[in-house]
Amino acid sequence: MVSDRGTxxxxxxxxxxxxxxxxxxPGGRRMPSAPRERKPALAAVAILLVALGAASxxxxxxxxxxxxxxxxxxxxxxxxxxxxxxxIKEVQINSDTDVSYVAWQYANRVTGVFAAVQIPAGxxxxxxxxxxxxxxxxxxxxxxxxxxxxQAPTNLLIGQTVRAFPVGTGSGCAGGGNGAGGGNGAGATTxxxxxxxxxxIVSVSGSTTTNGSTAxxxxxxxxxxxxxxxxxxxxxxxxIALTPGSG
Numbered sequence: 395m396v397s398d399r400g401t402x403x404x405x406x407x408x409x410x411x412x413x414x415x416x417x418x419x420p421g422g423r424r425m426p427s428a429p430r431e432r433k434p435a436l437a438a439v440a441i442l443l444v445a446l447g448a449a450s451x452x453x454x455x456x457x458x459x460x461x462x463x464x465x466x467x468x469x470x471x472x473x474x475x476x477x478x479x480x481x482i483k484e485v486q487i488n489s490d491t492d493v494s495y496v497a498w499q500y501a502n503r504v505t506g507v508f509a510a511v512q513i514p515a516g517x518x519x520x521x522x523x524x525x526x527x528x529x530x531x532x533x534x535x536x537x538x539x540x541x542x543x544x545q546a547p548t549n550l551l552i553g554q555t556v557r558a559f560p561v562g563t564g565s566g567c568a569g570g571g572n573g574a575g576g577g578n579g580a581g582a583t584t585x586x587x588x589x590x591x592x593x594x595i596v597s598v599s600g601s602t603t604t605n606g607s608t609a610x611x612x613x614x615x616x617x618x619x620x621x622x623x624x625x626x627x628x629x630x631x632x633x634i635a636l637t638p639g640s641g
Contacts, residue, residue, distance in 0.1 A: 460488070460489045460490075461486040461487065461488060461489065462486070462487060462488075462489045462497065462498075463484045463485070463486060463497065463498030463499070464484070464485055464486075464487045464495040464496065464497060464498055464518060464519075465482050465483075465484070465485075465495070465496040465497070465498055465500070465501055465504055465518075465519040466482065466483055466484070466485040466516065466517065466518055466519065467481055467482060467513045467514070467515060467516070467517045467518075467519055468480075468481055468482060468483050468515055468516070469481045469515050470512070470513065470514055470515050470549075470551055471509045471512070471513040471551070471552075472509065472512055472551030472552035472553035472554055472595065473509055473510065473511050473512045473530075473552070473553030473554075474508055474509065474528040474529065474530040474552055474553040474594070474596075475508060475509050475528075475551070475552035475553055476505075476506070476507070476508050476509075476528070477504055477505055477507060477508070477509060477524070478505065479505045482501060482504055482505070482519070484498045484501070485518070487518070493518060493520065494520050494521060494522070495518055495519070495520060496519045496520065496521060496524075504519065504524070507524040507525065507526060508524065508525050508526070508527065508528040509523060509524065509525075509553065510522065510523055510524055510525040511523055512551065512553060512554075530552075530553060530594050530596050530614050531594075531596060531614040534593070534594075534614040534615055534616060534617070535614070535615060535616070535617045535620040536596055536612050536613070536614050536615075537593070537612070537613050537615055537620055537623050537624050537627060538610065538611070538612050538613075538627065539558075539610070539611045539612070539613060539627045539632060539634070540608050540609075540610055540627070540630065541602055541608060541609045541610075541611055541632075541633070541634065542602060542607075542608050542630070543602045543603070543607065544602070544633070545561065545602065545632070545633040545634070546602050546609055546611065546633065546634050547602075547634075547635070547636055548601060548602060548603050549601075550595055550598045550609065550611060551595065551598070552595050552596065552597060552598060553594065553595060554594070554595045554636060554640040555592065555593070555594055555595075555636070555637045555640045556592070556593060556594075556595060556613065556634040556635060556636055556637060556640065557589045557591070557592050557634065557635050557637055558589065558590045558591050558592075558593060558613065558615075558623055558626075558632055558633070558634050559587070559588075559589055559590065559632065559633050559634070559635065560588070560590055560626050560631055560632060561631050561632060561633045562626075562629060562630075562631030563629075563631065567622055567625035567626050567629070567631075590619060590622055590623050590626060590632065591613075591615045591616065591619035591622075591623055592615070592637065593613035593614055593615035593619075593623075594613065594614045595611060595612070595613060596612040596613065596614050597610075597611070597612040598610070598611055598612075599611075611634065613634070
């Protein structure tokens, strides 16, 4: 007897169902995502900003530590003295300093100018410390002295003001001086302890630091005192002392 339940046998249907894939569980399914939008322009701007920031920071660091050459005085220079080449050297300073320094590139010009003030060793040279000419001898006469230990202080500097004193008879020298540079002409007698004159040191050679050594010192003094000072100097009977504030 023919069955009316279909033409396929049960075994075939079972085999076909077994071959079908099991449905995916709802939890394992992924929702489709939209493709990510790329913005190359924004990325380039960000990189540029980072680079600019790094460059700016580096510039500030380099600029803060930038050094330039300047002129330093290495040995004391007296007022009115021409600055010698041996008295200067190059030092490095910050370029952003507020000091009006003399740049090392002008060192060759420094040795041709004069000190407008007394400049101690270790001083950074500024333009105001120099002048084109020296006025130490203006209106005065230069007199040379040969001084032994005890007749002069040590470490004399050009431009210092000194008083010259008689320390002997001066072989009969008299007249010209009335004390402290106020010469009144011939006829006045200079006595020990009374200054012959006041003058300015124009040049110094040698020193009086040891026995037997002498210092050659040139003084610029008033013309009225030059004669009697030269007389005492020729006899070796003169000594000099720094005036207050000259050391």
